[in-house]
Amino acid sequence: xxxxxxxxEPDVFGIDHLANRPQQTEHWDGVRNYxxxxxxxxxxxxxxxxxxxxxxxxxxxxxxxxxxVRAGYPDHSQFDPESKYFDxxxxxxxxxxxxxxxxxxxxxxxxxPLTKIKQLPxxxxxxxVKKGHRLSIMPVMxxxxxxxxAAAEPRTGIS
DNA sequence: GCCAACGTTGGC
DNA sequence: GCCAACGTTGGC
Numbered sequence: 001x002x003x004x005x006x007x008x009e010p011d012v013f014g015i016d017h018l019a020n021r022p023q024q025t026e027h028w029d030g031v032r033n034y035x036x037x038x039x040x041x042x043x044x045x046x047x048x049x050x051x052x053x054x055x056x057x058x059x060x061x062x063x064x065x066x067x068x069v070r071a072g073y074p075d076h077s078q079f080d081p082e083s084k085y086f087d088x089x090x091x092x093x094x095x096x097x098x099x100x101x102x103x104x105x106x107x108x109x110x111x112x113p114l115t116k117i118k119q120l121p122x123x124x125x126x127x128x129v130k131k132g133h134r135l136s137i138m139p140v141m142x143x144x145x146x147x148x149x150a151a152a153e154p155r156t157g158i159s
Numbered sequence: 160g161c162c163a164a165c166g167t168t169g170g171c
Numbered sequence: 172g173c174c175a176a177c178g179t180t181g182g183c
Contacts, residue, residue, distance in 0.1 A: 007169090033178075056169055114170080134168055134177055 003140040004044060005051040005062070005128060006102070015052045015063040015107050024104035029075045030085045032097060036137035041072040041098040044137070050102055051140065051148065053128070054111060061113040062148060070101035112152040122147055 006028060008014060018026055031037060048068040054060060074095035077085035090096035118129050127138040140148070 009169095035178095060170070136168090 002043065002045065002048045003050075003142060003145040004039070004048055004068075005053050005126075005138050005140050006066075007053045007055050007136040009056045010054040010063070011057060014054055014057075015104070018052065018066060018102070019104045019107060021104070025069055025101055027070075027075075027099050027101050029077045029099040031075070031099065031136055032085065032087075033134070033136060036135055037096075037098055039137045039139070040100055043139075044068055044100050045071050049105075049145070051145075059111040059113065061111040061115075061117065062108065062152060063111050064107035065105040066102040067105050068100050069103045072098040072100055075099040108152045110152075112148065116151065117148065120147055120151055 010016070013026075018024060028040070031040060046068055050066040050068060051062045052064050052066055054063045074092070075085070075097040077083040078087040078090045078095065078097045079092060080086055085097075087096055114128070117123065117126075123129060123144045126140065126144050127133045127135050
């Protein structure tokens with residue numbers, strides 16, 4: 001079992017959207033970065049735990065938790081000419097982009113802000129706090145996960 | 160295979 | 172909205 005951090009813009013799709021989906025589950029499509037794609041295709045597995053991170057918004061930071069309920073499979077939006085994620089160079093026979101399904105687990109009472117995350121001990125290696133990071137899918141070390149989770153308390157929902 | 164131009168990300 | 176950082180593209 002591994003830990004991850006998924007970035008999203010809450011104005012487009014945030015933790016509240018996920019919580020309101022049927023079965024509180026949604027496919028995480030639209031990732032168009034090769035390094036992130038490799039994680040989705042090869043390494044993200046069912047049962048993995050995910051921080052949902054809100055970017056480009058008022059309250060930047062980790063908003064809650066989700067769990068992977070389906071491992072990597074082709075992102076269907078790449079085949080849809082109507083989609084903003086359409087990729088004419090991709091084909092169902094040789095798909096370029098992948099996605100996973102995640103299910104809502106809990107929403108923090110308060111977003112754990114990026115400013116606070118940067119002050120936490122022992123997370124210097126987390127891609128999020130490194131300068132110029134642009135990965136939308138990144139691994140989180142187990143120790144980092146526990147540090148971040150502790151910093152996010154108190155929180156609501158099951159644990 | 161180099162690298163300049165371009166587009167995107169994302170914090171501020 | 173600005174702009175620095177970064178990834179991708181395409182001409183050569």
